[in-house]
Amino acid sequence: MTSVTRHTTGGPMYTKDGESYFIVDAHIALWDARPENIRNVQGQQFIDCFYDYHANLSPESEVWPKEEYLYQGGERLMKDLFTDGYVDHAIFQPAHLGEFYHRGFGQTDEASALAAQHPDKLTYNHNFDPRNGEAGLDQLRADAERFGLKGVKLYTAEWHGDSRGWKLDDPMAYRYFELCRELGIRNIHIHKGPTIRPLDRDAFDVADVDHVATDFTDLNFIVEHVGLPRLEDFCWIATQEPNVHGGLAVAMPFIHTRPRYFAQIMGELLYWIGEDRIQFSSDYALWTPRWLIEQFVDFQIPEDMTEYAPLTTAQKKKVLGLNAAKMYDIEVPAELRLPEADETETGPRQPEAADLASV
Secondary structure, eight states: OEEEEOOTSSSEEEEETTTEEEEEEEEEBBOOOOOGBBOOOOHHHHHHHHHHHHHHEEEEOOOOHHHHBBBHHHHHIIIIIISSSSOOOOOOOOOOTTTBBBBBBBBBHHHHHHHHHHHEEEEEEEEOOGGGHHHHHHHHHHHHHHTOOOOOOOOOOEBBTTTTTTTTTTTHHHHHHHHHHHTTOOEEEEEEEETTTSSSSGOOGGGGGGHHHHHOSEEEEEEEEETTTOOHHHHHHHHHTTTTTOOOOOTTTTHHHOOOHHHHHHHHHHHHHHHEEEEEOOOBSSSSSSHHHHHHHOOOTTTOTTTOOOEEEEHHHHIIIHHHHHHHTTTOOOGGSSSTTTTTTTTTOOOOOOHTTTO
């Protein structure tokens, strides 16, 4: 039986078959792709590709009209996530894309103001681009103070003048990571997944995560989209680097269109990196969280896929919210914690000899 009640903090609580879940949607955005904000054909291509992902991977009942998809606004976001979507807390992961959109794609002012208005429900992460050089470092200092940043979202395939991408291990990028360390920005979210037209596929390659994870062991590197379609590369890196985590944005909707593929993704992630380093994300407004949460709670790896262990309720609870809550120091009501888990502990897990011995 499914029900939505209120827990002790007054927020929504998703309950199914007597089990209640604390939900953190770890990857959301407010964007503006209305015609007046689009700079060029590339901006149009980008939002068209976004909509194709949305329309082709969503249940028919969840597909938005194209005109509604161009801009959602804060009021609809609050309803889709917190009134209808079972979410307890959500984290903005904005993309700038200033070469494609006059005011940028992710709406900094609107999203950050909404987070400031609802700090119990929303966390705002910002972005940086090392190709902005020294001026960008000064901007990161100002942004960290303005937004109280705990995390950033990086888009290594973003265009910048004549450049069509950058690497995490570029010397200037290391200057930014060193500043993140100094400013207390511990959570580095990186789009390393499916390409989006017109961006270049290879600029999203996951390989450079290995370098920075080794060199900045006190930072968390959350690989959004778990490196798809390079899942194997991601898993081999993440099993050796205990400060590398996987975000399920874009992977989640395959639970509907390709459930066996989704079972393979989850099975491989659990085998290689375990349940403590996987985070649920709807990638709103690419998709809305309600149907994803409902289907994930009900999901089980098919019995004939015997190479993978069954998904447990405790694993689902960690993925759906407890892992991201720990990383971002989000308070979890006592009744929604796992007895064996410490949701107040943060930071990368220290490597153990068994990590490599198990490979």
